[in-house]
Amino acid sequence: MATIRDVSKESGLSIATVSRAISNPEMVSEESLRKVNLAIEKLQYRPNLSSQKFRLQRTNTIVVLVPNIANLFFAQLISGVEDVAIRKGYNVLLGDTRDNVSREEEFISLVDTRQADGLIQLRPNSPTKMLPSANIKAVNAAGCSGTPSYSVRIDNIEASSKIVKYLLDQGHQRIGVISGLGDNPHSVDRLQGYKNALAAAGIGYDEELVIEGDFTFWSGYNAVRHFVAMPNRPTALFCMSDEMAIGAIKGLKESALSVPGDMSVTGFDDLAVSNYSDPPLTTVRQPATQIGEKAAELLFQLIEGEAPKLKEYILPFELIIRESTRPYSC
Amino acid sequence: MATIRDVSKESGLSIATVSRAISNPEMVSEESLRKVNLAIEKLQYRPNLSSQKFRLQRTNTIVVLVPNIANLFFAQLISGVEDVAIRKGYNVLLGDTRDNVSREEEFISLVDTRQADGLIQLRPNSPTKMLPSANIKAVNAAGCSGTPSYSVRIDNIEASSKIVKYLLDQGHQRIGVISGLGDNPHSVDRLQGYKNALAAAGIGYDEELVIEGDFTFWSGYNAVRHFVAMPNRPTALFCMSDEMAIGAIKGLKESALSVPGDMSVTGFDDLAVSNYSDPPLTTVRQPATQIGEKAAELLFQLIEGEAPKLKEYILPFELIIRESTRPYSC
């Protein structure tokens, strides 16, 4: 492959002039520019950006740590990150960590070893699994309250509280919960929202009504058996993800219960598929794309040495009412 | 940040010895190794891999070109690529091209500019939109017949033919089709499979029964109106993606048609959600993860200068029979 040296020889100009013609054409005479371009054309020269990066000590690459790439919510968020990155001339390296700490560390080390300039973490921060060390430029996206680094997210407590309040307003009093894993901070925040809404309505919290899932279809499907078997069944189900809500609906139907006829069901996220489930899901929409965009903007500020105005950016969520819920009638 | 020179000074050994202690410890005395490790520890040294890559003219990075990152089938395939890549010490750069040629070119240029060693293309090859030029190391995954480069895929014609034959065996004679975009080679191959199955059963091909979608939920939902309005409605629907099948089912239900009671519906891909749709989808399972793994293996062979045995690897698909289909009863 042709190098800048070849272009220099071909054009009869020095390496320095060729370099300038490429990166700062205004520093070079018309005549030289023409010669250089001719030589580049002839030799099919492409600059070795790997060398350039090394020389400039800038990689123009960021890493996004994704717990699970097959999660549609993350996919949408990443689109937002990529849009901003492309506009800024950055590449996005996707690190599919599968919630595995050692895989996560491997990707973080891309920044340590100067193969990337910074990273966006999509896993919510928790005391047991912390974010990368403070000397790494990082932003947390779609996380939870109490994240130590810069972060962009919705108010999970408020959002859960709002959708549960909606169920309460519809007359439901016994509301079951299919939560995420207990050690996932989102589960904690969203359960808090549930409790808050209950408390505001003067209804006691009943541990029996909370079943732990893991955000997947299957876990929602599975959790529902518990509720079906209860002598005093809840009349509504608050699921902490759309996938679990869709799984739960399937489980209910198999037990010959109709949704929302016999039980109202709500989700969380508003995935594309949630409008096509039967019935279409009532859920909370997170502004996934915007969260990604904002997180990318913050990271680029950090990389460029600016200090973002706020430490924490809370974006608005939206309650989406479809047909998986209805007023309680005894 | 500490460099190899700092470690050299700290340990009292030459840069060359430090370099060897890191990459080829067996070339160095116990004593020196100890000194070097001590210095590394003390200085918190991390080698600059950007420099290393440049020096070795190897990036240990591959690019995967994805038409749409929010497509679950691709997400699963990418997991397979990543598994193999990590094992080989490679990073995977994800290029979300959104079926946009200029975005695709930008990502391909990562290889031209030596920021990546090769690429995996997930977009099916078509005469109008060709693969990257032949001097780039590339493998096509989940593509279609007639791909000029190395490729890994299922036999789309055979798979479609098989699922349509299944419908025919169930007694269906008028089978509607919701295809992908007409210029997508998958649409062409899968339509061919449909025609083959019809021909084998001695049934004529009726253009009226084919509606073009674009593989999304919405397009399936929308296409169904055409069939519902027909005086002589088909009794089964062959959809070229699971997403379209799920959209179609929603559309049929809204027209007060039951699935499979009034119409059988089949999908293509076998997404995770397809087992949770109502009714669960009869579909074709593509071995997404294995396609990704195999494609990655081929690419690494190319990068390492070996010639893969075959040009084209055809992996087996699987007919998944669930509850969205049933025998035709007049």
Place this chain on the structure above:
DNA sequence: CTGAAAGCGCTTACAG
């Protein structure tokens, strides 16, 4: 506007 030269942080023949 242009060129000679230093240098980014590594690796690796070569000589000892």
Place this chain on the structure above:
DNA sequence: CTGAAAGCGCTTACAG
């Protein structure tokens, strides 16, 4: 086993 030195392909002060 070890070190001095060349060099990977660029960029950029410095001098003219």
